[in-house]
Amino acid sequence: MIYWQLFIAFFRIGIFGFGGGPTMVPLFHTECVKKYKWVTDEDFADNLALGNALPGPIATKLAAFIGYRVKGWKGALVANIGVVLPIVIVMIALLEVIYKWKDAPGVYGMIQAIGPVIAVMTGVLTWEFLQKAWQGAPSKTGVSVSLALSLVALLFLDWHPGIVVGIALVISFAYSTWSVRKRKKKDGKEGAA
Template sequence: MDLKEYVALSGAMLRVGIFGYGGGPSVIPLFRHEAVTRYKWMTDKEFGELLAFANALPGPIATKLAAQLGYQQKGAMGAVVAILAHILPTTIAMVALLGALYAMKESVIVAGMIAAVRPVIAVLLGITAYEFCAKTWGGLGKIIGVGFGVIAFLLLGVLDVHPAIVIITFLAYGTVHIKVFNWAKRKWGGKESIKQNSGGMPS
């Protein structure tokens, strides 16, 4: 058992659990910072794929990401450690401070603190979305990437389609897109390579 790796995993999940104010989407940039930037457990592309699959599964996004990251690092025990490190401290704090929160819920100071945190969360989500868009442009091109962004917004925000359905649909398209692209590359790239090689051979 590598204690150092478990300590790093626990520390990462603990920080996300404590500083992930608001839960849900607000923790995604924090998970990305720990997994991609700080510890380099995975690339941005791999984190994007992890996030897509996690969104397609039922349950809170934070615990799903914690479990998957822990499992990738240290197997089943890593998943257990990651989930406990993520939820246990905040759960204890929530129970301990429940009475105080009820007593201060009408406080102007508390309301101001909550209002001040919201723009930070919005900026973090915006930065994460922009970086994902940049990766999408590199893979699909700007026109298709922007088009898919508009389609996703309409499906999720206007038509209120379940996110799992949207994600599965886009994953299916991505699979077909990659297969077609690789087929075309093999077919036309192979022919071009043959022509070049034939032109260079003596007659």
């Protein structure tokens, strides 16, 4: 039963995730965090960040992570088949039709209408992640500075998002390593006393 749920959930994501990664992320969140509760918000956010830092499509990385979390490597395989299969079917079945009718006003209008929907869905998910980061942050100043520096790098310096994510990962890794070492030293001193 769980394999069928995995397949159906990821198949739905593949069907409705027109446009690739940015459109699929909110669908992943809805199916895997809100509906089935296979992963927590924190796990989802962490693995989304890690997946974005790695090369390749985000859909297959998230499907593999969540499928593996639910049912091991078989779950990862089922989830990936579920998310990829609709894309393959649609590409094969509709490519010729879209190519033939791409300049028709109705088809052109539908394709143009997808952009704002993607922007709204991505904006809502970003807002939810920002709220969770703000609530769970030990330092509100750190979150504010990180957000401001990221926006400056992306909007004014025109840095590639991958570079910004990479720098954020390195800084986060360095900070968490320092924090753990500091805590261990403190615990060691308290244990010796």
